Amino acid sequence: MLLVEPYYGGSHASWVDGIKKHSKHKITCVTHPDSYWRWRLRGGAVTLAEETKAAVTTVGKIDLxxxxxxxxxxxxxxxxxxxLKDIPTVLYLHENQLNYPVKPGEKINDEFAITNWRSLLAADEIWFNSDFQRQALFQALPSLLHKAPDFSHEYLITEVKKRTRVVPVGVELQDLQGSKRKEEIPLILWNQRWDYDKNPEEIASSILQLADEKIDFNIALVGENVRNNPHELLEVRDQLGERVVEFGFLPRDDYLRLLNKADVVISAAKHEFFGISVVEALAAGAIPVLPNHQSYxxxxxxPWHTSALYTPGELVDRLRDVLLNLDTWSSTTEGLVQEMQKYDWSxxxxTYDSLIESVINEYGHNL
Incomplete structure (x- = not known):
C-alpha cells in the first residue's frame, strides 16, 4: 500500500506513523514536510507524483x-x-477547507475548497476522521458549488456522499496510566495548537479570572506554537509565574509524563474535527472540561455528556466547580479512561486493515 501524506507533522505524522507501525500490510510512504500548506494544495501534487514514481520503481506493484x-x-x-495505472484510491480527511474558520480580517477564498471538492470526486472512497466533519462538509458543499456561473456540480453531491465512511484516527495510548487525582494542587492541562481556531483568548482569560479569585491550581500550556506573538498565553505565564509548570512544545517523553500528571484537561476550541490531544488526556485520567460542540x-x-461538556460561555463556571470539587467530578467522569481505549492503535x-482489504477487493484486484 502507498501512504501519501503531503503535510507530515503533528497529528498527520502520528497517523502515518501509527499505520506504518501497526498495519499487517506492507506500507510505502511518500511525504512532504508540514509547512506551506497553501503550496501543498496548489503544487504539492507535482512533487508528490515525482516521489511516487521513484517509490514505485523501488518497491514494485502498489495495491492501494x-x-x-x-x-x-x-x-x-x-x-x-x-x-499507478488505475489502483484503488482512498482520500483521508483530517480536515477540509470548506469548514475551516477564517482568521479575523481574512477574506474567504474558495480556491482550496474547490481543490478539496475535486479530490472528493477523484477518490474511490473518502474516509473522515469524525462524523462531525463529514456532516459539516456536506452541509457546506451546496453553497460552495452554487456559486458556479454555469455547469454547477451540485448534482454530484449525493453520489460522492455514498462513497464516504467515518474512520477515526488511531492514537498511541499504551504509555498512559489512566489514574485519577495525581497532584496535591490540581493541574490543569491545555494541550492544543496555539492558533486562533483553538481559542487561546478564552483559555487565557478564564485561567486569569480563576487565579484572581484565589482558586488553587497549576496550569500547563503546551502545544505547537504557530504564531509570532501568542500574547494572551504569554500574559498568563507572566502573571502566574511558577504556577505555569509547562509552557510551549514538549518532546514526546516529557509530554507523556505531563499527561500522566494532569488532573483536568480543558478546551474552548472553535474548530476541532477529532481531538487527539483530548483523547490522550482522557486516556490518562484527566477530567474533561470541553465545549458541547465540534467533535467533542x-x-x-x-452518558458522559452532562459531566464532560459545557455550553458556550460557561467555561469559567464549569472549571471553577471542577477545581473546587475535584473528587466529585472525578467520580462523574469515571469510565472515560476505558472508553478512550477504542481509539488506541492496537x-x-x-479497522484500517480490514477496510484496506475491502477497498482493494471492491475497486481493484485481490490481495
Missing part, C-alpha cells in the same frame, strides 16, 4: 493508495496514471 487531504488528489492521480460530543459517549488498526 491512501492519500491525506492536503493535496489536489485529482492532479496527483493524473500525474501518476502511467505509474462524538468523542465523549452520550484496536483501530484492525
Amino acid at each position: 493508495a491512501l492519500v491525506s487531504s492536503m493535496v489536489d488528489l485529482s492532479a496527483w492521480l493524473g500525474l501518476t496514471r502511467k505509474t 460530543p462524538e468523542i465523549i459517549p452520550e 484496536v483501530m488498526i484492525d
